[in-house]
């Protein structure tokens with residue numbers, strides 16, 4: 001049996017306790033308790049732990065109180081829902097009754113504006129069909145070439161290393177994924193504006209994450225260093241996108257070459273398209289949503305393959321027989337089932353988007369608990385993917401569960417589910433699977449002496465503390 005993940009956030013689920021009843025009369029400033037959960041003083045005492053690692057805290061309260069946990073917060077009433085049917089109901093069955101007006105998405109919108117990821121239902125309904133053409137088949141076809149460019153650069157970097165040198169695989173995956181999404185968006189002739197845009201997006205995101213970690217954040221108009229950094233980065237973003245759009249609009253492409261051309265050309269039946277500021281918001285959203293997520297998934301896949309060398313050898317065999325060392329093509333994607341299963345199992349254990357939030361528009365019942373209208377609903381793919389009622393031996397890295405059809409995909413939500421499911425899901429699979437298989441064909445990755453799976457830190461995505469140092473050995 002492959003080794004288990006060794007992460008502090010995931011305690012053995014044998015410790016998971018069934019739901020208890022809320023204490024009678026428990027209420028928070030007039031908001032009645034409808035589900036068990038911590039009391040105010042307990043949560044206050046846990047404050048620094050919550051700030052240090054919110055995911056670990058969610059894991060603890062789930063184990064303590066069960067599948068629906070109510071926090072002692074009156075406005076809005078706030079619940080963690082990890083009941084598999086309840087999660088499905090929020091995202092799929094009754095998805096229309098849940099919107100995105102939550103702190104999580106409002107903070108992200110400081111960077112992404114009203115792009116597709118954070119847009120609440122009404123603006124989203126108009127935007128989604130206009131954005132969809134950017135993810136059509138041709139985009140995925142071109143993507144394969146961009147993945148190969150990134151892979152060849154990684155090969156060149158790693159081949160130049162002295163024997164026995166460790167590389168930071170996390171940094172390599174971050175760089176590779178940024179290159180891929182940048183090329184997909186702006187074509188291969190990356191201008192200085194495109195590079196500046198990507199850097200400014202990441203700088204702005206840093207501030208947003210830092211803000212989420214402090215209890216009180218001064219309003220945006222207060223000139224704190226963080227606010228100034230955020231405003232500077234957003235100004236830079238706006239300028240770079242505006243210049244790129246002006247250049248493209250001056251000479252529109254006859255045949256769209258990249259995702260930016262597709263966004264600029266997109267229109268509905270009435271001929272209306274996305275406004276300039278909407279295109280800006282989607283471009284930034286794609287960088288935010290499509291860079292660190294894929295990189296994080298790939299990093300954890302390599303960490304898990306380092307901890308499970310037999311699976312890595314099987315992956316190498318698959319790559320040798322399908323790719324045989326040549327660059328991957330789009331048709332190879334469907335012929336690499338083990339690479340796909342490894343990517344899926346990594347997404348199960350280390351889902352990059354570890355938190356999904358919603359605001360309920362009407363009263364509902366989730367996991368047998370009444371949920372009032374206006375509640376904050378916290379879902380965590382990380383916790384759902386470890387639910388012992390769904391996943392056998394949830395802590396173990398077993399890609400085979402995805403090959404044998406034993407995996408319950410209804411409780412597998414790394415890309416969300418329902419109406420608001422990730423629009424970049426196929427993009428991520430093509431990139432992730434081809435990148436894993438191509439690299440496995442050329443290099444063997446192992447932990448240096450004494451190395452192990454890094455600790456996971458939940459930031460915008462789940463990140464490895466201290467990066468991922470690994471030894472890379474050329475197999476050819």
Ligand code: HEM
Pocket residue numbers: 116117118124128181285286287289290291293294297351352353356357413414415416417419420421422423424425427428
């Ligand atoms: C492994 C990689 C990825 C993961 C784990 C991931 C995860 C997610 C999740 C969980 C959601 C739903 C959030 C919610 O329901 O609140 C989402 C939405 C979204 N993702 Fe991804 N994503 C990935 C890759 C990408 C890529 C490559 C792109 C674009 C290039 C992208 C663009 C988006 C957009 C635009 C949305 C909003 C869709 C909508 O609401 O209509 N994602 N993603």
